[in-house]
Structure formats: structure tokens, C-alpha cells
Amino acid sequence: MGRFIILVLALGALWLLLSGYFDKPLLLGFGAASVLFAALMARRAGIVDNDSVPTGLFPGIFGYWLWLTFEIGKSNIGVIRHALAVEPKLSPKLFYVPCQPKTSVGKATFANSITLTPGTVSVDLGEEGILVHALTEDFADVGAIKEMGDYVARIEGSEA
Amino acid sequence: MSAFEVELTPIVFLDLSLLTMLILVAFAMLRSRHLFAVVMLSGIYSLLSAAFFVSLDAVDVAFTEAAVGAGVSTVLMLAGMLLTARREKPKTPGRAPVALAVVFVTGAALAYATIDMPAFGDPDAPANSYVGQQYVDETPNDIAVPNIVTAVLASYRGFDTMGETMVIFTAGVAVMLLLGLGSARGGREVSDAEPEDGEAK
Amino acid sequence: MIDWDLIRDLLSWALFLTGGFSVVAGAIGLVRFPDFFTRLHAAGVTDTAGAELIILGMMIQAPNWIVVVKLAFIAAFLFLTSPVATHAIAHAAWMVGFKPMQGPDLRYEGDGK
Amino acid sequence: MSMFAVATAGIIAAMTLALVRAFAGPSLYDRVLAGNSFGTKTVILIGLMGFLTGRPDFLDIALLYALINFAATIAILRFFSYRQSSKTRAKPMSEGEA
Incomplete structure (x- = not known):
């Protein structure tokens, strides 16, 4: 019930933020009706659970x-340098x-963070962990990526 | 009525480049024999034409183009691909002079017709000189809906768009039936085939 | 007396220039890179740096708060969905059996010497 | 030359390059990637268009496009994986028969 509220x-x-109407009763009524319906x-x-309303992640x-x-900023500079280099030295890995x-939300956050930093893309999630494709050897820095995973694990909270 | 005065603002360049890309995509779709490529290109074509509609101030058309063109029709075409081969059969180079002639004559007629059209945004154009201004002035007082297009379609033109309203009503009823809102219990209970899945969730 | 309008303009000029540069650089990478998996990274540059910087530049120039809020929603939405879409494409290609090039000499695995 | 025009020019140039990738392929997934990237650029372009004309009120459409572009990409990929799984399921059966 807490999640629902x-x-x-x-x-x-x-x-309210998208419409910008605060003083038209008819429109506010429509808005309230659509919010409640949704x-x-x-x-x-049955999808109001930790996956769709991940209260555990905040704040x-x-x-x-x-x-x-x-x-993201740092790795962007690296990828742009390769994209514009006269002879790009790629060594995909x-x-x-x-x-x-451990939670599904935490795993999704971690994998999406890997994808969001250019230079690394998460390809598959298996028993051994996350399969990552990196643009060059420099981006394939397991230590740095593990640091990201540790950070997510610290804030993810519990599944409940 | 009005001479064509082309002012080279950024918007004109934008329109020109959008139209150029539209033509390029259309030719690529014609040339390609790979049907998946054609479907993906048609999605890109919808995105481009929707952007062009926004530039023409036809925001409602752009909405529809984005939802139907880029979204639904791409998936429908892919579903159609399930029933057929992945590559188009190579055909003998076009020998359809009649079709070509028809296309050229129609195109020339349409291009000729544009000469009579009032300039874009002309205050003396028929669209702007009769009751249009009145609707713009009165709608906020008559109906508490901020979007004039919505107000005109759903209220002022309520009778001549009756068919349209019926379609929307039918769609709404169909959605309600599918969701099972009609029954007091809120739909039938449906159990999964494999009980393990149900427990794991 | 500080000229806030000038600072605003300078700031958004900088954001637009870097953002536009990132978008173009990402697109160049999308064309130049040798195989599908490397192109994913180039598209990522456009989706993250390029898009977010330009949207930030627009936010600084926005005339009222509701435009800022809408731009913020677009930015947040791109931030949340672009990695999901990229991963979905990569994962779909991987499941079909696409193998990426590997190593500095860009060889496919099991390609022989 | 306003700053919005500069950014728009950049987006148009990038769109053209994405088109090149969509034309060239070579694989299906390259084209899906190009289409998805093209959609992101369209979202930004529509936002910039509002600022260019001095009426940044059309951002709702940009928001809608961001939603639709994402949903369409996922739908296309779901479709491919569905096609693929039906194929792999069909394969062993035909081999067993042979």
C-alpha cells in the first residue's frame, strides 16, 4: 500500500509538472482521474513492486x-578521441x-551504468557476472567497473 | 497574389535538409532489395516526416505520424515479414511507361496548383479570414479545454466528426473489454501453465 | 554589476558547441568503426554526451520554468532509456550469434591466423 | 547566426551520417542501431526547432518521441528474438525427422 501511494x-x-495547470478544476479533475486509473x-x-517503484534506491x-x-564525461572524451583519430587503434575485448x-534493480542499475559509460557495453548477464564488450584495452578496466558495482551494491537497499 | 520571397533563415535550411533526407531515404527504399532494411528505413522516413510536420506547425499530425508511422506500422510490417521471404525478387528493370506518365502528369498538376495557393501564413488567406479568428477568440470562454484543436474537433465539430467519435468510442469499449472492466470480479482468473513460474513471481 | 544574460549566453554557447561536436563525433564513429559492437560505443557518445549537453544548453536558455521542467524530463528519460535500448540491441545481436572482433588486429574469434 | 542554428546544423550533419550507416548496413542490427540513434537526434532536433522559432512549447512532442522511439526499438528487437526462437525451436524437429 505504501508503494501504491x-x-x-x-x-x-x-x-502537474507537465501540464502546468494549477487552477482549472475541470482539467485537474481529468488529471486526477487519469492518475488514479493508471x-x-x-x-x-501486479507490477507495483520493487522493480517498478524502486523505493529502496532513494536517496x-x-x-x-x-x-x-x-x-560518463571522462569515457566520452576517450571514445571521441578514437572516433576522430586519423588511424583509430581499436582493440575490442x-x-x-x-x-x-544482489537485487534485480541493483543489477539493472549496474548493467545500465556500464552501458551508459561509452566505451563499455554490457552484452549479457550470466552466472559468471556481466559480459562486457569494451572498445579498447584501456576501457576494459575491470577494477574501475567493479568500483561502480560496489557503489551500486552500497546504495541498492533490500529487495523488500 | 504574392511573390515568392525566400528568406534564407535557419528554418528554411532546416526544411530543405529535412526534405532532401526524405528524398534520399525514399530512393534508398526503392533501390534496396533487402526487406528488413526497407522496414527500418520506413521507420526513419516516418521520424523525418514527423519532424517536418512539426516545422510546418502541424503538431497534431506530427503526433499521429510518430505514433502510427514510427511505432505501430514498423511493427506491423515486421509481422508481415514473418509471412514472406527476406529478400525481394529481382525484377526486370521498370517498363511501365503508363505508370510513369500518370505520376508525372499528377505531379505536374499538383505543382501547378500550388501557384494559386496563398503564401504560408498570409493573413488574407481564406483559412484566416472567415470564422477562424472567432474560434480562436471564443474557445477559451466556451470550453475549458486549452487546446483549440481538441475543442474544435470534440465540441464544435461534434456532429460532423460523429464517425470519428464513434471510432474512438469503439476503441475505448474494446480496451475495456480486453481489460475485463465490465465484470464485477475484474476479469477472469487465469493461471499460468507452469506452476513454478507462478510461485517464483 | 554582473551581466547575467551574457554569462547565460556564453554558457549555452559552450554547451551547444561541445554537445554538437559530440553528436557529430559519435555519428562519425558510427560510420567509421569497423564492426557492429564497436559502433555501439559510438552511438553511446551521441546518446549521452551529445544529447544531454544540448538539452542542458536549451534549459539555460528556456524562457519559463515549465520549459525547463519538460527539458529535464526529456533528459532524464533519455538518460534512463538509452542504455536499455543499446543493451537490447547488443544482447539481441549476441543471442543470434554475432561475434565481435577482438584484439588489436581486429580479428574475429576462430578466424584462423 | 544564433547558437540554436549551430546546434541544429550539427544535428543535421549527424543525421546524415546516421543515414549513411542505415543505408550501408551491413547487418540488420546495424540498421536498428542507426534507426535508434536517428530517433534520439530527432528528439533533440524537435526541441531545437521550438527554440529556433521562438516558441519552445512543442517539447511535449519531443517527450513523446523519446517514449515512442524507445518503445519501437524494444518492440522491433522483441520481434526479432521471437522470430529467432521460433526458428531454433523448429530446427531440431526437422533434424530429428531427417
Whole structure:
């Protein structure tokens, strides 16, 4: 029930911010009706769980995003240098990275963070961890990627 | 009525490059024999033409183009691909002079017709000189819907768009039936074939 | 007295220039890189640095707060979905049996010497 | 020459390059990648268009495009994997018969 209320509040805030109407009763009524309809449908479909409303991630995720932004910036410069080099020296590599996060949300966050930093793309999630494709040897830095996984594991919270 | 005065603003360049890309994509679709490539290119074509519609201020058309053209029709075409081969059969180079002639005559007629059209945004154009302004002025007072297009379609033109409203109503009823909103219990209970899956969830 | 408008303009000029540069660089990589998996990385540059920097530049120039909010939603949405889409493409290709080039001499695995 | 025009020119150039990749292929997944990248550029282009004309109110469409582009890419890939799995399921059966 707590998750449901959070979902309704989040959807309502989204509706208000996107529409920008605060003083028209008719439109506000339509908005409230659509928010409730969407939330009830989600509940009926049984998808109001930790995957769709990941309350466990907050508030630690904001610090993580800030940190991730800098990582993305750094690796972008590297990839752009290769894209514009007269003779790009690529040495693509496939390797496994151990996956520390335990919850499904944590795993998804970690794998998407790997993909989001250019130069590395998560290809598959298996028993041995996450299969990563890297553009060059420099990007295939298992230590740095594991650091990212540790960070996610610290903030992911529990599955409940 | 009005001379063509082309002012080279960035928007004109934008329109020109969008149209050029549209033509390029269309030719690539004609030339390609690989059907998957054609489907992907048609998705790109929809995106481009939707961007062009936005540039023409036809925002509602752009909405529809994005949802139907880039979204639904791509998937429908892919589903159609399931029933056929992946490559088009090579055919003998086009010998269809009649079709070519028809296309050229129609195109020339359409191009000729544009000469009579009022300039884009002309205040004296028929579209702007009769009741249009009145709708723009009165809608906010008559109906509390901020989007004038919505208000005109759903309210002022409620009778001559009755067919359209019926379609939307039918679609709404179909969605409600599919979701099972009609029954008091909220749909039938459906159990999964494998009980392990149900427990794991 | 600080000229805030000038600072705003300079800042968004810088963001637009770097963002546009990243978008073009990513697209160049998309054309130049040798195989499918390396092209994924180039597309990633466009999706992250390019898109977000240009959107940030637009946010600085926005005339009212609702435009800022909408741009923020677009930015957040691209931030959350672009890795999912990229991974989905990579994973689909991997499952079909696409093998990436490996090593500095860009050889396919099991290609012989 | 406004700053929006510069950014738009960059986007147009990148769109052209993405088109080259979509034309050239060679594989199906290259084309899906090019199409997805093209969609992201369209989102930004529509946003920039609003600023170029001085009416940045059309951002709703850019938001909608971001949603549709993502959903369409996922739908296309789901379709491929569906086709693939039906193929691999069909294969052993025909081999068993032979």
C-alpha cells in the first residue's frame, strides 16, 4: 500500500509538472482521474513492486548519478578521441565482470551504468557476472567497473 | 497574389535538409532489395516526416505520424515479414511507361496548383479570414479545454466528426473489454501453465 | 554589476558547441568503426554526451520554468532509456550469434591466423 | 547566426551520417542501431526547432518521441528474438525427422 501511494503521488507530480495547470478544476479533475486509473491498472497487473517503484534506491541514487556523470564525461572524451583519430587503434575485448549487486534493480542499475559509460557495453548477464564488450584495452578496466558495482551494491537497499 | 520571397533563415535550411533526407531515404527504399532494411528505413522516413510536420506547425499530425508511422506500422510490417521471404525478387528493370506518365502528369498538376495557393501564413488567406479568428477568440470562454484543436474537433465539430467519435468510442469499449472492466470480479482468473513460474513471481 | 544574460549566453554557447561536436563525433564513429559492437560505443557518445549537453544548453536558455521542467524530463528519460535500448540491441545481436572482433588486429574469434 | 542554428546544423550533419550507416548496413542490427540513434537526434532536433522559432512549447512532442522511439526499438528487437526462437525451436524437429 505504501508503494501504491508513492506511485500515485509521483504520477500526480508528473501530471502537474507537465501540464502546468494549477487552477482549472475541470482539467485537474481529468488529471486526477487519469492518475488514479493508471495507478489502479498497475496495481491490478501486479507490477507495483520493487522493480517498478524502486523505493529502496532513494536517496542514495542521486549521489551515484552525480558520480556517474563524471565517469560518463571522462569515457566520452576517450571514445571521441578514437572516433576522430586519423588511424583509430581499436582493440575490442570481451570479458566478464563480477556482479556485486544482489537485487534485480541493483543489477539493472549496474548493467545500465556500464552501458551508459561509452566505451563499455554490457552484452549479457550470466552466472559468471556481466559480459562486457569494451572498445579498447584501456576501457576494459575491470577494477574501475567493479568500483561502480560496489557503489551500486552500497546504495541498492533490500529487495523488500 | 504574392511573390515568392525566400528568406534564407535557419528554418528554411532546416526544411530543405529535412526534405532532401526524405528524398534520399525514399530512393534508398526503392533501390534496396533487402526487406528488413526497407522496414527500418520506413521507420526513419516516418521520424523525418514527423519532424517536418512539426516545422510546418502541424503538431497534431506530427503526433499521429510518430505514433502510427514510427511505432505501430514498423511493427506491423515486421509481422508481415514473418509471412514472406527476406529478400525481394529481382525484377526486370521498370517498363511501365503508363505508370510513369500518370505520376508525372499528377505531379505536374499538383505543382501547378500550388501557384494559386496563398503564401504560408498570409493573413488574407481564406483559412484566416472567415470564422477562424472567432474560434480562436471564443474557445477559451466556451470550453475549458486549452487546446483549440481538441475543442474544435470534440465540441464544435461534434456532429460532423460523429464517425470519428464513434471510432474512438469503439476503441475505448474494446480496451475495456480486453481489460475485463465490465465484470464485477475484474476479469477472469487465469493461471499460468507452469506452476513454478507462478510461485517464483 | 554582473551581466547575467551574457554569462547565460556564453554558457549555452559552450554547451551547444561541445554537445554538437559530440553528436557529430559519435555519428562519425558510427560510420567509421569497423564492426557492429564497436559502433555501439559510438552511438553511446551521441546518446549521452551529445544529447544531454544540448538539452542542458536549451534549459539555460528556456524562457519559463515549465520549459525547463519538460527539458529535464526529456533528459532524464533519455538518460534512463538509452542504455536499455543499446543493451537490447547488443544482447539481441549476441543471442543470434554475432561475434565481435577482438584484439588489436581486429580479428574475429576462430578466424584462423 | 544564433547558437540554436549551430546546434541544429550539427544535428543535421549527424543525421546524415546516421543515414549513411542505415543505408550501408551491413547487418540488420546495424540498421536498428542507426534507426535508434536517428530517433534520439530527432528528439533533440524537435526541441531545437521550438527554440529556433521562438516558441519552445512543442517539447511535449519531443517527450513523446523519446517514449515512442524507445518503445519501437524494444518492440522491433522483441520481434526479432521471437522470430529467432521460433526458428531454433523448429530446427531440431526437422533434424530429428531427417
